[in-house]
Amino acid sequence: MNIDKELIMTRDKNMDNIVNAVSYITKTSKKDLLSTSRLRNIVDARKTIFKLIREIYGYPYLVMGRFFKKNHATIIHQINSHDQLMVTDKNYRLTYNETLDLITKDADQFTTSKLLLKEKEYYQTRLDEINSKLLKDE
Numbered sequence: 001m002n003i004d005k006e007l008i009m010t011r012d013k014n015m016d017n018i019v020n021a022v023s024y025i026t027k028t029s030k031k032d033l034l035s036t037s038r039l040r041n042i043v044d045a046r047k048t049i050f051k052l053i054r055e056i057y058g059y060p061y062l063v064m065g066r067f068f069k070k071n072h073a074t075i076i077h078q079i080n081s082h083d084q085l086m087v088t089d090k091n092y093r094l095t096y097n098e099t100l101d102l103i104t105k106d107a108d109q110f111t112t113s114k115l116l117l118k119e120k121e122y123y124q125t126r127l128d129e130i131n132s133k134l135l136k137d138e
Contacts (some may be wrong), residue, residue: 004066015053015067018103024136034068047082048096050075052103 002025004126023030033045046068053059061072068075 006049011057011059011063013068014057015064018021018049018052018056021103022052022099025095025102042079044085044092044095047078047085050078050098051082051096052100054079056103 001111009093012048019033022028023033026041026048028045032039032042033049035042037043049062050068053064054061061075064070064075065072082096086096
């Protein structure tokens with residue numbers, strides 16, 4: 001395999017793992033995180049993603065922009081907004097720190113297959129809770 005192609009695949013996997021971790025913590029779908037949605041919770045989650053990728057891997061804005069199909073200036077703006085939110089928004093700061101802790105404590109936990117298994121467990125638990133409530137109501 002070509003070294004450049006291998007490097008790109010590794011970078012993409014690293015960024016994808018950060019997206020998976022943020023998706024897990026914020027309970028936002030990966031599809032929404034990669035969309036063009038302007039909903040506050042999704043935009044804030046994206047800011048977290050961009051900051052973590054920049055902080056942990058130091059990838060250039062251009063590389064991040066290509067992966068997320070965004071202009072590099074958008075990435076810069078989102079990271080600057082992140083820095084402001086860390087000072088002014090307690091909930092944002094808590095979510096960011098929780099995500100950072102999760103990633104740094106168990107970096108391998110958010111590979112795609114493991115995340116899918118956790119997601120399946122979550123939905124199964126929710127389904128069981130709903131069924132239980134329905135049975136009680138009858």
